[in-house]
Amino acid sequence: ERGHGPYQPHEPGYGLDQPEYSPYDDQIPDPKARMLAIQNAKAYLLKTSTTSGLNLYDHLANVLTKILDEQPTNTVDIIENISKDVKWARFQKKMDTLRDEYEILPTFEAAEKCKALFIKETGEEGVIEEEIGQSPLPNVMETAFYFEQAGIGLSKDESYYIFLALKNLTSVQPIQTCRFWGKILGLEMNYIIAEVQLREGEEEEEAGEEVPEEEGKGMDEVEELEREEKEKDEPPKSTYKPPPDIPKEANGTGANKYVYFVCNEPGKPWVKLPPVTPAQIVCARKIKKFFTGRLDAPVVSFPPFPGNEANYLRAQIARISAGTHVSPTGFYQFPEEEDEEEGGDTYEENPEFEPPSVAEMVDSLSTWAHHVKSILKQGRCVWINPQKLEGKNEDEEEEEEEEEEEMDEQQEETGPPLLTLLSEDEGIKGIPAWTAQHSTDLIPQHSVAIIQSNRWPGAYAFASGRKFDNIYFGWGHKYSPENYTPVLPPPVQEEYPSGPAITEAKDPTLEEELAFKAAQEALAADEEEEEEEQEEDD
Amino acid sequence: MEARSLPAALALVAGGGGVGLSPEKRAALGLSLPLLQRDYRFERVWFWGCVQGVRGAYYIAEGLRPDRAAPRIRLYSLNCLDWSLLTPATKEMVAQAEQLKGRFQGDPSFEYNFAEINPQAAEKLFESGKEPVIKEESRLIATIEQIDRAVGIVPRGAFVKTPLGPVHENRHFEGLSLVEAKKLSSYFHFTEPVNLKNKTLLEKANLDPSTDFLDSLEHDIPQGSWSVQLEKGGAVVVLRSLLWLGLTFYHVPMTKQYGYIYFGTGEKNMDLPFML
Numbered sequence A: 001e002r003g004h005g006p007y008q009p010h011e012p013g014y015g016l017d018q019p020e021y022s023p024y025d026d027q028i029p030d031p032k033a034r035m036l037a038i039q040n041a042k043a044y045l046l047k048t049s050t051t052s053g054l055n056l057y058d059h060l061a062n063v064l065t066k067i068l069d070e071q072p073t074n075t076v077d078i079i080e081n082i083s084k085d086v087k088w089a090r091f092q093k094k095m096d097t098l099r100d101e102y103e104i105l106p107t108f109e110a111a112e113k114c115k116a117l118f119i120k121e122t123g124e125e126g127v128i129e130e131e132i133g134q135s136p137l138p139n140v141m142e143t144a145f146y147f148e149q150a151g152i153g154l155s156k157d158e159s160y161y162i163f164l165a166l167k168n169l170t171s172v173q174p175i176q177t178c179r180f181w182g183k184i185l186g187l188e189m190n191y192i193i194a195e196v197q198l199r200e201g202e203e204e205e206e207a208g209e210e211v212p213e214e215e216g217k218g219m220d221e222v223e224e225l226e227r228e229e230k231e232k233d234e235p236p237k238s239t240y241k242p243p244p245d246i247p248k249e250a251n252g253t254g255a256n257k258y259v260y261f262v263c264n265e266p267g268k269p270w271v272k273l274p275p276v277t278p279a280q281i282v283c284a285r286k287i288k289k290f291f292t293g294r295l296d297a298p299v300v301s302f303p304p305f306p307g308n309e310a311n312y313l314r315a316q317i318a319r320i321s322a323g324t325h326v327s328p329t330g331f332y333q334f335p336e337e338e339d340e341e342e343g344g345d346t347y348e349e350n351p352e353f354e355p356p357s358v359a360e361m362v363d364s365l366s367t368w369a370h371h372v373k374s375i376l377k378q379g380r381c382v383w384i385n386p387q388k389l390e391g392k393n394e395d396e397e398e399e400e401e402e403e404e405e406e407m408d409e410q411q412e413e414t415g416p417p418l419l420t421l422l423s424e425d426e427g428i429k430g431i432p433a434w435t436a437q438h439s440t441d442l443i444p445q446h447s448v449a450i451i452q453s454n455r456w457p458g459a460y461a462f463a464s465g466r467k468f469d470n471i472y473f474g475w476g477h478k479y480s481p482e483n484y485t486p487v488l489p490p491p492v493q494e495e496y497p498s499g500p501a502i503t504e505a506k507d508p509t510l511e512e513e514l515a516f517k518a519a520q521e522a523l524a525a526d527e528e529e530e531e532e533e534q535e536e537d538d
Numbered sequence B: 001m002e003a004r005s006l007p008a009a010l011a012l013v014a015g016g017g018g019v020g021l022s023p024e025k026r027a028a029l030g031l032s033l034p035l036l037q038r039d040y041r042f043e044r045v046w047f048w049g050c051v052q053g054v055r056g057a058y059y060i061a062e063g064l065r066p067d068r069a070a071p072r073i074r075l076y077s078l079n080c081l082d083w084s085l086l087t088p089a090t091k092e093m094v095a096q097a098e099q100l101k102g103r104f105q106g107d108p109s110f111e112y113n114f115a116e117i118n119p120q121a122a123e124k125l126f127e128s129g130k131e132p133v134i135k136e137e138s139r140l141i142a143t144i145e146q147i148d149r150a151v152g153i154v155p156r157g158a159f160v161k162t163p164l165g166p167v168h169e170n171r172h173f174e175g176l177s178l179v180e181a182k183k184l185s186s187y188f189h190f191t192e193p194v195n196l197k198n199k200t201l202l203e204k205a206n207l208d209p210s211t212d213f214l215d216s217l218e219h220d221i222p223q224g225s226w227s228v229q230l231e232k233g234g235a236v237v238v239l240r241s242l243l244w245l246g247l248t249f250y251h252v253p254m255t256k257q258y259g260y261i262y263f264g265t266g267e268k269n270m271d272l273p274f275m276l
Helices: A031-045 A056-070 A079-095 A106-117 A125-134 A140-149 A156-172 A204-230 A278-286 A309-324 A358-363 A386-392 A400-406 A510-537 B006-013 B023-040 B091-098 B119-127 B136-151 B201-206
Strands: A175-184 A191-198 A259-263 A326-328 A368-370 A434-438 A449-453 A459-464 A467-474 B044-052 B057-064 B073-077 B111-113 B133-135 B153-155 B159-161 B167-169 B187-189 B226-231 B236-241 B247-251 B258-264
Touching: A031 A056, A056 A079, A106 A156, A140 A156, A140 A459, A140 A467, A140 B023, A156 A175, A156 A191, A175 A309, A191 A309, A259 A309, A278 A309, A309 A459, A309 A467, A326 A459, A326 A467, A358 A434, A358 A449, A358 A459, B006 B023, B006 B236, B006 B247, B006 B258, B023 B044, B023 B057, B023 B073, B044 B136, B073 B136, B091 B136, B111 B136, B133 B136, B136 B187, B153 B258
Parallel strands: A175 A467, B044 B258
Antiparallel strands: A175 A191, A191 A259, A326 A368, A434 A449, A449 A459, A459 A467, B044 B057, B057 B073, B111 B133, B153 B187, B159 B167, B226 B236, B236 B247, B247 B258
8 A cells, every 4th residue: 555656646755746746737847857757766666676686667577578479368367467477487597506417419429439430540650651552451432432333332421431440440450351341231220341351370269169168068978977877767868869060161261261340330349250150051041030230139030040140140141242242254263273173262363354344244244253152052162971970979879870871861062163154143033133234324434334133132243444342231131032931840750650569459349359269268279189189199 | 302402311311221323313313303393393302212123223203282291293214314204003003013023124114914923813804804914114103102101201290280281391390309219109101191090089189280190100010110220329310111121211300301212122021020
């Protein structure tokens, strides 16, 4: 009530009770006084409150601004609420001591890792200069350029990151030759794969894996003996002996000719893939699974895959390499001393190679040849007779002769020899195995010959003069026009061979038994008679 | 994907698949797509992708009218320069094309003979007076329609539906945040919704009718048929369809850049349930 200032002219304090200003004056009061009154009023409004630090002037200005901005309906009815809201908003801000934490996005971490790739080693500059001539590092950017002419490849940035990542790999591992094999996509992450040949003498890791196996075998034998002694009432053990494991090929030959390193993204550490075993290749042919991107993920499938995703990846890499790595015919040749009957595994560059023109390379597929040995059905490149393996086994509980009779004689498997021409590749259902095309029709002088595989979609090769390369970008599966049918489970095993000794026969009926008894008695009676007769004779 | 952002977008998509466009094709597209827009009076032109045949490839472009949800007009080309109009797909075409298996040949006038594939269907066709052949062009039309309907996706909020019906791009779309971008529910199929009506009332109450008028990817069958990957630590989110191998969708979070493109053989991956 009292306390708010003079608003109306009749109230004291407004200034009209002063001399010169009476409410009955018709004259306009002195403008200076009016201005003074206005200033007084404004000064009053600007007085800050002692309790909240706000002043009325600003508060009214905010309220009116808010009303004009939002233009609610029936403003006059909710004016008090609006005023309260404005005050409330101010209140919150002042008391808020929380601040937004600056988000460290994973983007920045990844950028850090990639940046590490760009760091140049400052320590061994002198050594690097000497070795530049023999560097195993491939020129990834050059290969990327040729593939780009055909529209295949990664973005330039990513190619460069891979280039640097390979450089890291060559500096860390003792590598003789190195090549960017390609990229396989996965569900959660992708794989970048490098094909590498290690310098000789770097294979000590393999021995470590075999030793624990032998110890394991020893333990089993001891345990078996103990068990046999203790419990002889156990049911008879099965006489089933699984066929022997076909041994994997030695490192450096056949399917294990190259060692593969993978990483998920350039900047992440390279992981070496284990060598591939024939069992894994045989199983990989029967299943079709997406890669998840984690090397330790289990592969759940039927038939059960012997290994985890790292082994499955390695098996698919082996199959793709065997099926799609090609080079211009004549680039590689057999060295003359090799005996071809052994299925020469080695080849060397032909110094007298004359590259055919690009047009020839596109028109006919006989200008291309495989330079990786194909994998036989057994899962190896060189056939091995499983029967010979039997003889080497130490656990011979059965006689060897029986087993050799039971096992069918296995035919020696042969595959197409090394350096077969592409024109002999079989197509699938009318589609040729390879499609060849020029990279550009408009500028034939600088065009590059590109072939893509139809059996392994994603495998490409280019050739231009003396330069050529292979690469793979894809999901890692073979093409099949029919839908995938999973392998059926094997038929139920027979427990024992049926024969007359164990076949059930019908129980004899009462009449048959009586007849049998009568017959027996008759026989016995006959014999007695004979004996009696003999006795009588005597 | 949007024709104007094609070069930048291709760099983001190239991370997978490997197949892309050669510099020659890219240059050709940069010229011919604006000309298409002029000739057909499209508001927008999208480069849909490329279907690889055994002997050649088809490059597909789509033109959009002011109502983005209207059926898109499709054109194909063998060399990225000369474009031919494709007729809209009919249900018969789609049904017939579903029976064809194997790669595309690369020749639009190639005829598939039904008698070899499905004698019963061939007889039916004979009776109805049509020849039991199907041209590769029809197969192409049907395949593109299937792919678009099944796996053509856009981020949530990118398109907004006006009360009158037509669908427009949302000018206030600032991009999905990183957290949202990892979820499948933030992406919609850009076709007539199928599952929307089946949602419970509670779910429908939470939907915003202007932006949530399409099916999201959450309930796609089979589950897991999309592979979501964050490349470069989250700078780009890439979705790849596992049902139609070769369809890649990219989006840069917190920006307006997104798009999808198809580079593949045009075959459905029927082995998907075995491969997961």
